[in-house]
Amino acid sequence: MIRVNEHFSALQPSYLFSDISKRVAAFQAAHPEREIIRLGIGDVTQPLPAACVKAFRAAVDEMGRAETFRGYPPYEGLDFLREKIAEHDFGARGIRIGADEIFISDGAKSDTANIQELFAPNIRVAVPDPVYPVYVDSQVMAGRGGAPQDGRYAELVYLESTKENGFVPAPPNESVDLIYLCFPNNPTGAVATKAELRAWVHYAHERKALILFDAAYEAFIRDPELPRSIYEIPGATEVAIECRSFSKTAGFTGTRCAYAVIPHTCMAYNSSGSQEALNPLWYRRQSTKFNGVSYPVQRAAEAVYTPEGQSQVRRINDYYLRNAELIRREMTALGFSVSGGEHSPYLWVDVKMDSWSFFDLLLTRAGVVCTPGSGFGRCGQGFVRISSFNDFENTERAMQRVRQALEKK
Amino acid sequence: MIRVNEHFSALQPSYLFSDISKRVAAFQAAHPEREIIRLGIGDVTQPLPAACVKAFRAAVDEMGRAETFRGYPPYEGLDFLREKIAEHDFGARGIRIGADEIFISDGAKSDTANIQELFAPNIRVAVPDPVYPVYVDSQVMAGRGGAPQDGRYAELVYLESTKENGFVPAPPNESVDLIYLCFPNNPTGAVATKAELRAWVHYAHERKALILFDAAYEAFIRDPELPRSIYEIPGATEVAIECRSFSKTAGFTGTRCAYAVIPHTCMAYNSSGSQEALNPLWYRRQSTKFNGVSYPVQRAAEAVYTPEGQSQVRRINDYYLRNAELIRREMTALGFSVSGGEHSPYLWVDVKMDSWSFFDLLLTRAGVVCTPGSGFGRCGQGFVRISSFNDFENTERAMQRVRQALEKK
Numbered sequence: 001m002i003r004v005n006e007h008f009s010a011l012q013p014s015y016l017f018s019d020i021s022k023r024v025a026a027f028q029a030a031h032p033e034r035e036i037i038r039l040g041i042g043d044v045t046q047p048l049p050a051a052c053v054k055a056f057r058a059a060v061d062e063m064g065r066a067e068t069f070r071g072y073p074p075y076e077g078l079d080f081l082r083e084k085i086a087e088h089d090f091g092a093r094g095i096r097i098g099a100d101e102i103f104i105s106d107g108a109k110s111d112t113a114n115i116q117e118l119f120a121p122n123i124r125v126a127v128p129d130p131v132y133p134v135y136v137d138s139q140v141m142a143g144r145g146g147a148p149q150d151g152r153y154a155e156l157v158y159l160e161s162t163k164e165n166g167f168v169p170a171p172p173n174e175s176v177d178l179i180y181l182c183f184p185n186n187p188t189g190a191v192a193t194k195a196e197l198r199a200w201v202h203y204a205h206e207r208k209a210l211i212l213f214d215a216a217y218e219a220f221i222r223d224p225e226l227p228r229s230i231y232e233i234p235g236a237t238e239v240a241i242e243c244r245s246f247s248k249t250a251g252f253t254g255t256r257c258a259y260a261v262i263p264h265t266c267m268a269y270n271s272s273g274s275q276e277a278l279n280p281l282w283y284r285r286q287s288t289k290f291n292g293v294s295y296p297v298q299r300a301a302e303a304v305y306t307p308e309g310q311s312q313v314r315r316i317n318d319y320y321l322r323n324a325e326l327i328r329r330e331m332t333a334l335g336f337s338v339s340g341g342e343h344s345p346y347l348w349v350d351v352k353m354d355s356w357s358f359f360d361l362l363l364t365r366a367g368v369v370c371t372p373g374s375g376f377g378r379c380g381q382g383f384v385r386i387s388s389f390n391d392f393e394n395t396e397r398a399m400q401r402v403r404q405a406l407e408k409k
Numbered sequence: 410m411i412r413v414n415e416h417f418s419a420l421q422p423s424y425l426f427s428d429i430s431k432r433v434a435a436f437q438a439a440h441p442e443r444e445i446i447r448l449g450i451g452d453v454t455q456p457l458p459a460a461c462v463k464a465f466r467a468a469v470d471e472m473g474r475a476e477t478f479r480g481y482p483p484y485e486g487l488d489f490l491r492e493k494i495a496e497h498d499f500g501a502r503g504i505r506i507g508a509d510e511i512f513i514s515d516g517a518k519s520d521t522a523n524i525q526e527l528f529a530p531n532i533r534v535a536v537p538d539p540v541y542p543v544y545v546d547s548q549v550m551a552g553r554g555g556a557p558q559d560g561r562y563a564e565l566v567y568l569e570s571t572k573e574n575g576f577v578p579a580p581p582n583e584s585v586d587l588i589y590l591c592f593p594n595n596p597t598g599a600v601a602t603k604a605e606l607r608a609w610v611h612y613a614h615e616r617k618a619l620i621l622f623d624a625a626y627e628a629f630i631r632d633p634e635l636p637r638s639i640y641e642i643p644g645a646t647e648v649a650i651e652c653r654s655f656s657k658t659a660g661f662t663g664t665r666c667a668y669a670v671i672p673h674t675c676m677a678y679n680s681s682g683s684q685e686a687l688n689p690l691w692y693r694r695q696s697t698k699f700n701g702v703s704y705p706v707q708r709a710a711e712a713v714y715t716p717e718g719q720s721q722v723r724r725i726n727d728y729y730l731r732n733a734e735l736i737r738r739e740m741t742a743l744g745f746s747v748s749g750g751e752h753s754p755y756l757w758v759d760v761k762m763d764s765w766s767f768f769d770l771l772l773t774r775a776g777v778v779c780t781p782g783s784g785f786g787r788c789g790q791g792f793v794r795i796s797s798f799n800d801f802e803n804t805e806r807a808m809q810r811v812r813q814a815l816e817k818k
Contacts, residue, residue: 002586002619003529004677004685008693043480053473056705057466063664064462070663071452106515106700113698117550120412137697141526177411210411254479254704255472268413276413284417288546289522291515295663296465297703 007143012151014133016375020359027363037398039327039386040369042186042346044251046319048300049312052250055303059296073292076283077104077259081298084305085259089244095231101263101279103286104293104301108216108245108258113138114289115212115241115260116178118281119268123177126157128169130187130376130383132214135180151378160379161188163350167339168192171203179204181230182214184221187376187385188348189340191226197233204239210268210278211240216258219249219317221343237263241278248345250304250313257293257301320345323395324388330399331386334406347386348373358384365405368398416552421560423542425784429768436772446807448736448795449778451595451755453660455728457709458721461659464712468705482701485692486513486668490707493714494668498653504640510672510688512695513702513710517625517654517667522547523698524621524650524669525587527690528677532586535566537578539596539785539792541623544589560787569788570597572759576748577601580612588613590639591623593630596785596794597757598749600635606642613648619677619687620649625667628658628726630752646672650687657754659713659722666702666710729754732804733797739808740795743815756795757782767793774814777807 020040028036048056062068076082082099090097105111113134116125125144127135129152139145139156146155157176159169167190168183181200183192204211213230221228230240242261246252262282267275303309324341331338331349341347351358355372362368362384373383388395429449437445457465471477485491491508499506514520522543525534534553536544538561548554548565555564566585568578576599577592590609592601601609613620622639630637639649651670655661671691676684712718733750740747740758750756760767764781771777771793782792797804 001617002677003532004679004687004690005527005529006679008527008690009679011693045475045478045480047475047478048472050473053469056469056472060462060465060469060705060709063457063465064459066454066456069454069456069660071454072662073665106703109700110698117414118417119414121414123412134697141694141697208410251478253481253700256700256703268411270413270415270418278413281413281417284420285550288543288550289519291518291662291665294515294665294703294706296469296705300469 005141007141007145010145010148010153011137011140012148016371020369020371023360023363024369034367036367036369037390037394037401038369039390039395039398040371041389042387043253044248044389045391046251046316048251048255049304049309049316051303051306051309051312052300056296056300059299063296070295073295073298075287075290075292077102077293078295078298081302084302088305090229090231093228093232095229097231097261097263101261103260103262103282104298105258105260105290106256106293108214108243108247109134111243111258111260112180112212112214114285115282116142116144117285118278119178124155124157124175126159126172126176126179128161128180128182128185129158129378130161130373130380131180132182132186133376158377161185161190162379163337166190167348168196170196171200175207175209177209179209179211180214181211182216184217184340184344185346186217187346187371187373187380189344189346190348191221191343194225194227194233197227197230197236201230201233201236201239205235208269209239210266211236213240213242215242216245217248217344218244219313220321220345222321223343226343231261231263238265238267241266246301246304249317250301250309251316252301255297255300257297319392320388323390323392326395326399327386327388330403334403341388345388347388349384349386351382351384353382355381355384362402362405366398366401368402414550416550416554419554419557419562420546420549421557423784425780429778429780432769432772433778443776445776445778446799446803446810447778448799448804448807449780450798451796452662453657453798454800455660455725457660457664458713458718458725460712460715460718460721461709465705465709468708472705479704482704482707484696484699484701486511486702487704487707490711493711497714499638499640502637502641504638506640506670506672510670512669512671512691513707514667514669514699515665515702517623517652517656518543520652520667520669521589521621521623523694524691525551525553526694527687528587533564533566533584535568535581535585535588537570537589537591537594538567538787539570539782539789540589541591541595542785567786570594570599571788572746575599576757577605579605580609584616584618586618588618588620589623590620591625593626593749593753594755595626596755596780596782596789598753598755599757600630600752603634603636603641606636606639606645610639610642610645610648614644617678618648619675620645622649622651624651625654626657626753627653628722629730629754631730632752635752640670640672646674647676650675655710655713658726659710660725661710664706664709666706728801729797732799732801735804735808736795736797739812743812750797754797756797758793758795760791760793762791764790764793771811771814775807775810777811
């Protein structure tokens, strides 16, 4: 009898974005005259940089001619892209990462969800709260969550990200084996300092743990003192995998390209206590279950590293940061305590009331959609996430309306 | 302590293609004057159809303009593509498959490797021998293989595909839960008849088993009596998932697009014996671990279904089939018994000697590279696979040389 993986039944249905859609639709139906501005989404709005479009087109044309046609790409990605990444994203910042430590993929979501396959079923996993749900759900599907209770899972360790710790949790006292960290954080917008990451790298060495560092939003960091990669911390190449993406950096959410860094020195342990290198293990996983990223897409990603690409990408990120600055200023002026939005596209606003009540207030009074923080975990209760991924004009109008709505409250 | 998934250590290293490369390189180094023709590979050589290139380019341009830019695609694929597939690949052939039963992905390899995640760890799995290694290795990584012994795994059931059964194994006497079938087959080129598939669908109903039907090569079938989809068999929508790909059909090996069909009626069982629908379970899996296929790639795939796309794709497949016919004729004339190559791009040649010895013979005497059948499993010993994915001119010259080499033997 073909039996289902019953760990799926432990998954708690996520109604966050569908609930948002339903409430927005109901409001719009009742008030068809009201225009709604969405600051809830985490998807980019600016078009693909011109340099990427140009390279993308040229590669599509290559695929149409017999002399330049390309078949299966290598599982691990094409060298021209891996080399540019190693040089620009790491080498230029004084970090030694080789091209052969970089694996190109179709998304940081795929990577952060799939990398757990390399580990034993009974490892102990720590996730942030609030959290990007993929970390949790991929572990639950693999049977590492345990029983669901009160919106959490019994076997997971939750790293509480609160106002008190500046939304950057310190390592726990107990031992955990795999730790998800994401900075700049989704949803809190918090960025860890070097000292804070040092504490985690130290912890990982001491406890023989591994850090899965999600740096999907690193391009928004402007302060050179803040680490954009965990590999800026000495010893991190032995205890950390880093995931990055072109999605937010270069508007690739609809184009799909990302990468994972697994240094040759990065290790896990087998049951006899010997070390095993994770780089060849991931290669084996990818070569078995993945056939590489579309050739034209890899060429488009490569163009991010041309001089034009670099300045276009910088301009796009600055555009969103300008939105973020505006939101931050306005919400602060209205008396809210705001985290993020300085080196991050997300703002995390302490609304001092139930997240959904504030969501409803903003929707009905200002016609503005945000994301209720409680949807990201228990520690998100009392917060909302506001996204800077929008047009500046929309963001300006949204903030104007929020001001009017909340001032008259 | 971060512990590795020790099932990876049960994986038997596959040296097939690297061994081939090494022997070819060694021969080339010793005989730099000899030109080598490769009929070993399973990768296409004809460029992307013009209709696909045109649509691909137009979609890339859309991504470069703010008004037409697209962010995250839906996890399950874009409706325009799912609807075309439902209409052309199924509806037009009298099979009722809804667009919402189709999941677009980046490759049939990803799908055939990932779908096992939906099932319990202790299900009993049957795989063909010879086999596309992804079926076996993805099961071994999930712990369902058991101990490796003599090139097989103790817990897997092997469906022996031999000359005696025309390379189409009948259902076993014992009960298995998940069955991989692939027709037209890689590597044997065999195609199952409707009667043969009926026996499998009947078996699956009787034993409450599920069939994973890999139809990646269906576009090469020319006989209207041969089933191109398992859903041509009554009752199959309840017991079968079908995987298809644009890779071989339309030259997408480097562009990456495929799809899985999971009918709403397709079920598995939970521990209390109740049925659970697999379609929503796969949606949950994909939405957690995958972020959809690149928008321009989905537009390129959609163009396969335009009238120009259809005739261009037909022309490409006919081109390879012409190669296959030539190889089949020549090898048969040389006295070999040949399977496949009629409704399939692969030819499976009974060489009546050790697969690797014949490989060496062909390489050294004719400068032609084939794939030793023993690399695909125990039942592949004594066979070689010859691929029709090449230029016609190369195929012609290769066959000429093979004839000369073997006639003088």
